[in-house]
Amino acid sequence: MQNPFTTTFSKAPEYTYIATPKTSEILENFSYESPSEAVYKITGVRGSGKTVILAKIEEELRSDANKKNGWLVFDLNPARDMLGQIAAMLHREGFGKSNTKNTSVNISANILGSGGGFGYSSEKENEFFDIGVEVEAMLQQVQKKGKKILVGIDEVSKTSEMIKLASEYGRWLRANYPVYLVCTGLYENIQEVSNVKNLTFFRRAATIKTEPLNMVRMAEMYKKQLNVESDEARRMAKSTKGYAYAFQELGVLYFKKKSTESLEDIIPDLKAELFAYSYEKIWEEMTETDRFLASLLVEKEEYKREEVLELMGDRAGNYSVYRDRLIKRGILESRQAYISLALPYFADYIKEYC
Numbered sequence: 001m002q003n004p005f006t007t008t009f010s011k012a013p014e015y016t017y018i019a020t021p022k023t024s025e026i027l028e029n030f031s032y033e034s035p036s037e038a039v040y041k042i043t044g045v046r047g048s049g050k051t052v053i054l055a056k057i058e059e060e061l062r063s064d065a066n067k068k069n070g071w072l073v074f075d076l077n078p079a080r081d082m083l084g085q086i087a088a089m090l091h092r093e094g095f096g097k098s099n100t101k102n103t104s105v106n107i108s109a110n111i112l113g114s115g116g117g118f119g120y121s122s123e124k125e126n127e128f129f130d131i132g133v134e135v136e137a138m139l140q141q142v143q144k145k146g147k148k149i150l151v152g153i154d155e156v157s158k159t160s161e162m163i164k165l166a167s168e169y170g171r172w173l174r175a176n177y178p179v180y181l182v183c184t185g186l187y188e189n190i191q192e193v194s195n196v197k198n199l200t201f202f203r204r205a206a207t208i209k210t211e212p213l214n215m216v217r218m219a220e221m222y223k224k225q226l227n228v229e230s231d232e233a234r235r236m237a238k239s240t241k242g243y244a245y246a247f248q249e250l251g252v253l254y255f256k257k258k259s260t261e262s263l264e265d266i267i268p269d270l271k272a273e274l275f276a277y278s279y280e281k282i283w284e285e286m287t288e289t290d291r292f293l294a295s296l297l298v299e300k301e302e303y304k305r306e307e308v309l310e311l312m313g314d315r316a317g318n319y320s321v322y323r324d325r326l327i328k329r330g331i332l333e334s335r336q337a338y339i340s341l342a343l344p345y346f347a348d349y350i351k352e353y354c
Contacts, residue, residue, distance in 0.1 A: 003251075003255045003256070004016050004225045005225070005249075005252045005255060006248055006252070007245065007248050009047070009051070009245075010051045010154065011051075012051075012055040012056060012059070013052070013248065015225065016248065016251060017052070017056070018213050018214065018218065018221060018247075019056075019217075020049070020053065020210075020211065020213070020214075022053055022208050022210070022211065023056050025208070026053075026182065026208065027057060027060055030057075030061065030071075030150070030180065037206045038173060038179075038180050038181065038205075039173075039201065039202065039205035039206065040181070040182045040183070040205065040208055041183055041184075041185070041194075041202075041205055041207045041208065042054060042183065042184040042185075042208045042210065043184070043185060043187045043190050043207060043208070043209055043330075044186075044209055044210030045186075045210075045282060045329060045330030045331060045342075045343070046245075046278055046281060046282055047243065047244060047246075048210040048243065048244055049210050049244035050154075050184035050185075050210055051154050051155075051184055052244070053184070053210070054152050054154055054183075054184050057150070057152070058073050058152050061073050069148075070145075070146050070147045070148050071147075071148050071149075071150060072089075072093060072147055072148070072149045072150070073149075073150045073152065074086060074089045074149060074150065074151050075152045076151060076152065076165075078155060078156055078157070078159065078161065079161075080161070081161060082153070082161050082164070083131050083135060083161075083164060083165055084131065086135055086151070086165075087131060087134060087135050087138070090135065090138040090139075091138070095138040095142055132168050135168070136171070136175070136177075139172060139175075140177075148178040148180065149179045149180065150181075150182065151169075151179060151180065152183070153181070153182075153184070154183070154184050155184060155185055155186075155189075156183045156184070156185040156189060156190065156193060157185065157193070158189065158192040162193060163193070163196055163199070166193065166196070167199070169181060170198070170199065170201050170202075173201055186285070186329070187328050187329045187330070188285075188329070209328070209330070210244075210330065212241060212242020212243065212333075213242040213243075213244055213247055214242070215234075215237050215242065216237075218236075218240065218247055219234045219236070219237040220233070221251075222236050222237060222251065222254075225251065225255075226254055226255060226258065228254075228258070236250055236254065236263060239263075239267065239270075240344055241343065241344040243342075243343055245274070245277075245278055246270065246343075246344050249270055249273050249274065250266070250270050253266050253270055253273070254266055271348060271349075274343075274345060274349070275345075275353065279343070280353075283349070283350075283353075286329075289318070289322055289325075290325065290326055290329070291354070292315070292322070293308075293312070293322040293323065293326060293332075294326065294331060294332075294341065294350060295350055295354065296308060296311045296312065297339070297340065297347065298341075298348075298350050298351050301340055302335070302338040302339070302340045303340065304337055304338055305319070305337050305338075305339070308339065327339075330343075331343065331346075
């Protein structure tokens, strides 16, 4: 039997996907004739399911029903010329300019991923080509034909291509073109793009933070896919703290080893996988102040505010700033006057390797 769980980053689970309220919230907005939100920024710690949310939104809007409602989905590669990709995709959908006797716009292989470029040829050598103008002309056709476009970008960061696209997109918003944007990224990368001058719309756009997977749904999935008892399934779900990568990884390991090993025997293997393929990178990307606060929270499950202030010593005055940053990054979770590390066994990783 094929293992129903998967640990491939950026891949939406086919058999073990657990729906989240955030996905439904975005899809509901896009189901209206005139969606109230045009841009969504999905943030969260590595392995928390950002890409899966984006993939499910794109999958739903690609469905036959939504195609009939006029939706087109453009999934962009952030490492390449994104305006060029949009131009190529619009041209492929039939919105490119028809060639005239004297001028023509050429979509060449570079935009499609194999070299070349987006070019302009003319009998008049002094003719000027601007890709933003060309794309806007095609978007006007999209609008006239009652179509809507979802632009999806996974793992955005502050690159020249992202800034160029975002600058053009701001103009599209002002013109009320039916183009909607959903992007994912680490909190700090999203913030860098948000702080670019003249990208006010991006800073104010709706931010969706990934949340822990629902414990009941995880337990039910373990029961269904691994044929385990309810108590065992609940223990498994609890051990992951709702961290999407841990949920899938534990499923993979349990499927392979349940006939010979108990859950207690499998947990060390789970920790090793989390440490090597997730936490090492997360720790590397944390700032010195992030690491300082996280390192204080490794001896027990939860800490009261007063306890943390005492542990921080002369840095106690910065507690709120440090805490809020780690909560936004998905490293900490807060419950009333308590804080704790959000990731399963992250305290063990810090103690053993940091």
